[in-house]
Amino acid sequence: MESEAQQSPSQCSRALELFLYFFKIGFYTFGGGWSIVAQIQQEYVQSKGWITDEDLLDITSVGRSLPGLMIGNVSYLFGYHVAGFPGALACLLGISLPSLIVLTVVTWCYTQVKDNLYVSRAMTGVRAAVAPVVASAALKLRKAALADRAGYVFLLLAFALYLFGGLSCILIVLISGFLGWLLSVWHCRKGGRS
Numbered sequence: 001m002e003s004e005a006q007q008s009p010s011q012c013s014r015a016l017e018l019f020l021y022f023f024k025i026g027f028y029t030f031g032g033g034w035s036i037v038a039q040i041q042q043e044y045v046q047s048k049g050w051i052t053d054e055d056l057l058d059i060t061s062v063g064r065s066l067p068g069l070m071i072g073n074v075s076y077l078f079g080y081h082v083a084g085f086p087g088a089l090a091c092l093l094g095i096s097l098p099s100l101i102v103l104t105v106v107t108w109c110y111t112q113v114k115d116n117l118y119v120s121r122a123m124t125g126v127r128a129a130v131a132p133v134v135a136s137a138a139l140k141l142r143k144a145a146l147a148d149r150a151g152y153v154f155l156l157l158a159f160a161l162y163l164f165g166g167l168s169c170i171l172i173v174l175i176s177g178f179l180g181w182l183l184s185v186w187h188c189r190k191g192g193r194s
Helices: 002-028 033-047 053-065 070-108 117-145 149-163 169-193
Strands: none
Touching: 002 033, 002 070, 033 053, 033 070, 033 117, 053 070, 053 117, 053 169, 149 169
16 A cells, blocks of 8 residues: 555656646647657657657557557557556646647637638648658667568568558558567477477
8 A cells, every 4th residue: 555655646746747748749749640659759768768669669559550549549558658547648638638729729710720821831831841750750669660570571561461452550460460479489489499
């Protein structure tokens, strides 16, 4: 009981910090879930060291595979990983409230904004700026995802299945996870014989 009481204030203070950070980035992060992953990678992997690239990659893989919005799934899973349920709730609320606020304001003045040339051009610029942010996060996570030749084979297989096979992302992740598990079993048996 005493350890739970000691953990709770730490969890709550971490959850509050997570809420404030996700609330802040929720206002200026465009591009959906991938740009949030880039923000998390920079702040909580590189700067604070709360999680590893491997952890973030696992969270992103699961969040991308679950039903619903990737941005909400990844935020929730990340928050749960670093601060339990209070952290999960804090991240989810933090990332969701800015969108709700902005959409409410935009809805009120939609007729003035929808055909505005300046707004349209600004959004074109924002969309163009998102591409290098996402590419940067992908390159940083590459080392964790592609640790050996098998990772590259899985990457090419998943890419081909998605583009040419028409398979859903969930099915591709499940197939890759199963193949990775088979590979690890094979390596263990091969190592056991030596």
